[in-house]
Amino acid sequence: MAICPICQNKEAVAAFKPFCCKRCADIDLHRWMGGHYAIPAVEPPDNWEETLDAGLDSDDPSKIH
Numbered sequence: 001m002a003i004c005p006i007c008q009n010k011e012a013v014a015a016f017k018p019f020c021c022k023r024c025a026d027i028d029l030h031r032w033m034g035g036h037y038a039i040p041a042v043e044p045p046d047n048w049e050e051t052l053d054a055g056l057d058s059d060d061p062s063k064i065h
């Protein structure tokens with residue numbers, strides 16, 4: 001017997017394992033699809049290191065002088 005990890009008060013049903021119902025299974029799915037995993041803006045762009053280097057390059061001369 002396993003308790004549904006979403007509502008945590010009903011036993012899991014084989015058809016929706018490890019959830020108790022389709023609603024809980026959908027909630028878990030939306031956590032993955034609509035959660036922070038799916039927001040592309042959070043991920044840094046491929047050239048973020050170049051942007052960082054450019055910022056350092058423009059900053060170093062002013063410190064040297």
Ligand SMILES: [Zn+2]
Nearest residue numbers: 004007020024
């Ligand atoms: Zn549930």
